Amino acid sequence: MNLLEWLFKPIQPFVWHPERIAAVACVLFIAFFVLLSLRRFRSWPLLIPACVWGLFAVWEAYCKAQKYNIRVDLLLLYPILVVVTVWGVAMAFRSRTTA
16 A cells, blocks of 8 residues: 555545535534533634535535546645644634633
């Protein structure tokens, strides 16, 4: 297995499956609203990855409808998804709010 196959293995369940991507976006939105209601943690950082995953679901649906089979766009999109998601979750749970 080469390096690119190893790096992109985690994204494979989402390629050509916009409904799975939308499910991730929904989970992040639900987590945003749960943290918003708890008021113990910052909730707004989860809104950013939820929106990014939602946009990715729309993009993936478009790519699927166009039947694109060479997906060079994932070389850019996958690292953005990982960084934004890790950042959002880390910032949401990093410190408690004072309110």
